Amino acid sequence: xxxxxxxxxxxxxxxxxxxxxxxxxxxxxxxxxxxxxxxxxxxxxxxxxxxxxxxxxxxxxxxxxxxxxxxxxxxxxxxxxxxxxxxxxxxxxxxxxxxxxxxxxxxxxxxxxxxxxxxxxxxxxxxxxxxxxxxxxxxxxxxxxxxxxxxxxxxxxxxxxxxxxxxxxxxxxxxxxxxxxxxxxxxxxxxxxxxxxxxxxxxxxxxxxxxxxxxxxxxxxxxxxxxxxxxxxxxxxxxxxxxxxxxxxxxxxxxxx
Amino acid sequence: xxxxxxxxxxxxxxxxxxxxxxxxxxxxxxxxxxxxxxxxxxxxxxxxxxxxxxxxxxxxxxxxxxxxxxxxxxxxxxxxxxxxxxxxxxxxxxxxxxxxxxxxxxxxxxxxxxxxxxxxxxxxxxxxxxxxxxxxxxxxxxxxxxxxxxxxxxxxxxxxxxxxxxxxxxxxxxxxxxxxxxxxxxxxxxxxxxxxxxxxxxxxxxxxxxxxxxxxxxxxxxxxxxxxxxxxxxxx
Numbered sequence: 001x002x003x004x005x006x007x008x009x010x011x012x013x014x015x016x017x018x019x020x021x022x023x024x025x026x027x028x029x030x031x032x033x034x035x036x037x038x039x040x041x042x043x044x045x046x047x048x049x050x051x052x053x054x055x056x057x058x059x060x061x062x063x064x065x066x067x068x069x070x071x072x073x074x075x076x077x078x079x080x081x082x083x084x085x086x087x088x089x090x091x092x093x094x095x096x097x098x099x100x101x102x103x104x105x106x107x108x109x110x111x112x113x114x115x116x117x118x119x120x121x122x123x124x125x126x127x128x129x130x131x132x133x134x135x136x137x138x139x140x141x142x143x144x145x146x147x148x149x150x151x152x153x154x155x156x157x158x159x160x161x162x163x164x165x166x167x168x169x170x171x172x173x174x175x176x177x178x179x180x181x182x183x184x185x186x187x188x189x190x191x192x193x194x195x196x197x198x199x200x201x202x203x204x205x206x207x208x209x210x211x212x213x214x215x216x217x218x219x220x221x222x223x224x225x226x227x228x229x230x231x232x233x234x235x236x237x238x239x240x241x242x243x244x245x246x247x248x249x250x251x252x253x254x255x256x257x
Numbered sequence: 258x259x260x261x262x263x264x265x266x267x268x269x270x271x272x273x274x275x276x277x278x279x280x281x282x283x284x285x286x287x288x289x290x291x292x293x294x295x296x297x298x299x300x301x302x303x304x305x306x307x308x309x310x311x312x313x314x315x316x317x318x319x320x321x322x323x324x325x326x327x328x329x330x331x332x333x334x335x336x337x338x339x340x341x342x343x344x345x346x347x348x349x350x351x352x353x354x355x356x357x358x359x360x361x362x363x364x365x366x367x368x369x370x371x372x373x374x375x376x377x378x379x380x381x382x383x384x385x386x387x388x389x390x391x392x393x394x395x396x397x398x399x400x401x402x403x404x405x406x407x408x409x410x411x412x413x414x415x416x417x418x419x420x421x422x423x424x425x426x427x428x429x430x431x432x433x434x435x436x437x438x439x440x441x442x443x444x445x446x447x448x449x450x451x452x453x454x455x456x457x458x459x460x461x462x463x464x465x466x467x468x469x470x471x472x473x474x475x476x477x478x479x480x481x482x483x484x485x486x487x488x489x490x491x492x493x
Contacts, residue, residue, distance in 0.1 A: 153346040157399070159311060160340040161359030162332045162406065171348065247331045249311055252272050 014039070056119050065119045069106075069126045073099045076134035084141040088242045094137045097234035101133040101227040102126060108226075114219055125220065128199070132224050133231035136180040140235045143176035144169075148243045148254060155250065165244035173236045180232040188221050197221070260323055262287040262410055262442040263308060263338075268317035270303055277303045278314070279466035285410070285459075290436050290443045292457035294450065296489045299463040301446045305412045308444065309338045321410075336363055339403030340412040343419055345387075345395035352390070352398055353383035360405045372401040376431060393424025397431065404435075410442040411435075417452070429456050448489050454478065464488050 017039050024031040056064045077095035084090045106126055115121040148155060151172060158168035191197055196204075199220050203213035243254050263285035270278040278300045285291045293301050306312045308319055310331045319326045326334055336359070347355040353369040360367040370380035376397040387395060396416060403411055413432070417425040429452060435441050447453055453460060453474070460477040462469040462485050469488075472480055 153342060153344045154348055156311060157340075157342060157346040158348070158358070160309060160335055160342075161402065162336040162363055163359070164332065167362055245313065247310060247313060249313055249331070252312075 053119070053123055056123065062117060065122050068123060069102060069130070072127060072130045073102060076130050080134050080138040080141065083138045084145055087141055087145050087239060090141060090239070093235055093238045094134070094141065096238065097137050097231045098130055098133040100234055101231040102129045104230055105129055105223045105227040109219065109223060125223065128220060129223060129227045132184065133227050136228040136232045137235045139180040140176045140232045141239055143179055144172055144236065144239055147172040147175065152250065159248055165240065165248045169240045173240060177232050177236055181229060184225060184228050188225060191221060259287060261285055262322065263444070264320040265304070265308070266318045268304070268307055268314050268319065270307055270312060270314045276466055278307065280317070281463065281466070281468045283461045283468055284471060285442060285444055287442055288440045289458040290432060290445055290456055291459045291461060292453045293444060293446045293461045293463055294448060294453055294485060294489070295463035296491060297448060300466040301463055302414050304463065305414050305444060305446055308412060309335045309340055336406045337408055338410045338412060339406060339408035341399050341403055341414065341416045343415045345392065345399040347387040347395055347398055347402070350386065351383065352385050352387055355387050355398055356402045356405055358402060363406065365406070367405040372405055375404060376401045377427070391424070393420050393427060396420060396424070396428060400431065410444065413443060413445045415446050415448070432456055450482070450485060450489065
């Protein structure tokens with residue numbers, strides 16, 4: 001196995017991390033600790049998931065794949081909920097949104113026969129779906145929270161005119177969804193021209209036919225667009241209620257100004 | 258006195274252990290302009306928001322025409338009792354859209370031009386973007402927006418505090434004029450006693466979340482004017 005040798009040479013790229021740390025020190029960005037933590041965490045996490053995936057490949061059990069993906073969803077929800085810690089029920093909302101997004105998109109790909117029901121496809125694609133949905137969920141959640149506070153006078157004015165909470169918050173929801181979806185839409189537009197997406201790069205380096213890599217990349221992009229939209233919309237519709245009472249009042253503790 | 262339009266009884270409201278309203282009583286006679294005055298932090302704005310249930314009181318009752326507001330649908334209540342805030346907070350691409358917001362979501366029709374005239378603005382303004390208007394004009398648009406629902410009463414939460422002297426006087430005149438022309442019952446929150454003298458028929462004095470007393474305007478200044486002045490200036 002040439003695994004060790006590969007890891008050894010991969011460690012040489014730490015030199016590039018040193019450049020980032022040097023920049024942080026030189027410009028007093030105060031990020032060296034964060035960079036250090038990120039490097040160590042990414043190494044440990046990737047190594048661990050490598051062994052886990054290897055193990056699951058060995059099991060050849062679809063149940064184990066589902067369990068791993070469920071674990072990923074819960075971890076994503078936990079990460080996202082921590083970002084928006086002061087939003088009530090954030091964990092449940094994100095877990096539900098990301099879970100539904102993953103099941104819907106992967107399920108569709110399986111049902112249409114676009115990908116086979118094997119760990120080799122489901123784990124990496126599931127990881128991408130869950131990761132991207134989590135980012136969209138975090139963006140949507142924090143944006144709604146910030147806007148309900150900042151635009152409290154407008155929200156309150158709408159309520160005072162007989163609007164329901166949903167109606168009062170709808171301009172905020174709209175902006176939050178746009179903000180969450182635009183990065184991916186832009187990435188999809190420019191893909192292949194400005195950058196080659198990770199999955200495709202990996203396949204080409206691993207020796208796959210570039211056209212086969214393109215086929216899979218197209219599937220990935222459309223899948224991500226679908227799943228990110230589902231996650232953002234679900235987070236939006238589920239989370240705004242946390243800021244209001246059933247009598248269409250802004251909840252106590254949602255501070256203004 | 259006939260049955261009051263709005264009656265507030267032993268109203269309490271707290272947030273996280275702090276009592277903002279600690280037992281408020283107040284009467285708002287039908288067709289009058291009732292001022293709620295007091296120092297900042299007395300609970301004036303919260304009292305106003307408890308009347309149209311933008312906040313839910315922890316105990317006590319508000320009656321509208323003798324009916325407990327707690328048993329009314331909050332959306333229907335807010336259509337019956339309009340509100341104008343410190344900041345106009347208009348939304349929509351045009352003045353017309355801003356004015357018709359409440360009427361549109363209620364599925365009612367209203368005439369933006371006529372409402373603009375009612376608040377002393379030129380009907381030709383209806384196509385303009387709200388943010389191109391002066392703050393004083395925007396505040397009058399926000400009055401028109403509340404009137405579009407033909408409310409039975411109007412709550413005004415320090416509607417002139419963001420305005421300069423000239424615009425402030427125009428809003429005061431508008432309040433008197435709407436009261437005279439439409440017979441509209443109004444509740445006007447203010448911490449400016451000279452404004453109270455110009456606008457109100459009746460005064461409710463609030464301090465530290467409690468009602469200190471209620472007077473007709475003429476009696477208020479002789480009976481409690483000095484006390485109110487000291488409370489508002491922060492000297493007890």
